[in-house]
Amino acid sequence: MATGFWSSTHYKRWIVDRATLRQARATDMRYVGDPEYFIHLSLFFANVITKLGKKLAFRQRVIATAIVFFRRFYLKNSYCETDPFIVIAACCYVAGKAEESPCHIKNITAEARLLFSQQPYGVKNFSVDNSKLAEMEFYLVADLECDLTVFHPYRTLMSLCRKEGSNESQTEAGEVGVGIDDGPRYWGTGEGQLELPDEALQLAWSIINDTYRSDLCLLYPPHLLAIIALYLTLALHTPTKELIMQKSQLSPSDDSHVSPRRSSRQASASSFGSKKPQDFIGFFAGLNVSMPLIATIAQQMISLYSIWERYKEDVDTSDTARSAFCTQTNSPYSATTQGTGHTLAEGRSASHSRVGTPVVETPDDIRKVDGLSVVTPATLVQTLTRMRENRLSDLARHSTGGRPVVINKMLERAQAAG
């Protein structure tokens, strides 16, 4: 974590509690019907932003920033009074500029228009006029209070662990604080980094991507989310755990049995190379963070994965860890993360006993998945349209009755943004 976090606007202004979140949702809540749709909408919008971001060739960090901007905007606005699609386009536009990956406004308008016109979004009236996007950008920047610096868990992850066999720590250009805090982690034991196989690191990275598909990025500081990702990877994902155990057992044995890559690393005489298996429990204990809090957030993450089971959307699975924590074993991604031949179902049932939470296999969930109420992007788009129509007609009814100007302004704004 960059040293600037504790003095940043991210920490001071934009980490909120659940009550604030509920308050921000109050208007939408009146129109949404099923409250669980909120969780699906969070997921849905994050996926839309990710899709648009990829079309614009954004790095993961830029996409993550765009999602955070989107979430922050909806702490002050409601879905039913705005057009989330133009907000998404504006979030991507601002994130590109804020993260030193600027993208031309014409390009964003064109890509957004194309993407949103497709099914399931079916947005027919996305404006070709760049000035509409520029206008929305202004509202967005104003509601973000010009706080454009966002911290992400990726950096913490990369400072906590490193890829097996590499000593490089990776940072990206244009990042706040790059180059000033290369010293030992001040909040850890300073004992060095955890060394993980590529697959494990990839899984942790994907779990971080998934935290953005919920409101967790508004509730907790990024370094905690990085630790959650590591924790879930190591403690709950059995294939990864097994993989690490195997490697750890191999590690102290003589060099003739191990692969050339490992031995070359050991030969390079890093202080890390020739030593006993890594002490994972000690590592977490040394992290000077509240482990009960970590466990709580981890549970929230797990329950998210289970709620997502109800949600069906065709997305590029390369950036999510979802399949590693759900029952579907047919995804190509789960096959690659498995590695050791254990089924994912086993991995998950192992997790039950660990965390002590009923995760997915309650009869209730199965019934839903089995077809009673599967949520799809189309359902959500319909819900959004209905919410907005109902809201507008309510506003129209109220405004004739002499409601405060604020409401009228909102209405204008909703229309302007649309």
Place this chain on the structure above:
Amino acid sequence: MSPGLHARLPEPEVDGITRPSSPTTSPKELYAIVSQVGEGTFGKVYKARNTMTNVHVALKRIRMESEKDGFPVTAMREIKLLQSLRHQNVVRLFEMMVSNGSVFMVFEYMDHDLTGVLSQTQFAFSEANLKSLCGQMLAGLAYLHHKGVIHRDIKGSNILINNRGELKLADFGLARFYQKRRRTDYTNRVITLWYRPPELLFGATVYGPEVDMWSAGCIMLELFTKKPVFQGNDEIHQLEVIYRVFGTPTPERWQEITELPWYELVKPKEVILNHFRELFRRWLSPAALDLAEQLLTYDPAKRVTAIQALEAPYFKVEQPPPELPVGLSSLEGEWHELETKRERARKRRKLENALQEHPI
């Protein structure tokens, strides 16, 4: 521009942890515009008074209507950078404010800028005052470079001075974060021509904080001579002007020069000797000459860093010790480059009118 501005979210600045759960949005007329004091990279700068505290602030307006690309990326950079910086020699951004379709940056108010204050004749700086100004500028740069920020536009009008004699670096529209260990490509088109270092004039795109140090050297000389030292008309001429003072660069003085992109295009045609010391002896003390020469070293790798410059004998050994130019508080008027320019334009018009009326 209406004098009364509706400020949104005037959140009090409190050090430490303040975490309002949901920001309030009560609009009130918080700032009253007093006058225009400058023209920034992306909008006008006004002097304004906080109607509640009566404290003066500088409002920098970010114009968006004229921008086809919406919120200017330079403004976004400046906001992000300033929000992460806090130093006595870096201008302080109090808050951001949205009003009438414009975004305003609210800065602490600074009475003068360096260009303006050097052009006035009421108040003469002592040797100790000049040393203080030079030291404050270097302290600001040392902080920026420590934070991994290159300013990339150090010049007289971006160096602000208040009536207490405090100097602060401003206008971060061209600044950016750089990576200390890995050098990457940046745009070459930065820094106002007169303050641009030779490596940029030779087309370098891989550079670091040394570019600011050259500009700092130019400013240091300007403190003593009261006007910009290298006033080139274009890139080629700029190099010639520098050669006239420091001589032409040789491979001994600057090894990598031949590898720079435009070397073959703009390389010196004849050999000129270094005349720096003879030219500037009458303005600068021996230790000041030494430091200026180290700042204005051709080879960026050999150029002194801000931290090293602060340890120079000029500051640590040679008399007199630095002294804040507190006498500025008695100075009448406020001196910014803008007024200096206006004054000059007014005189020119007067002269032209006089010439029209009484042709020679």
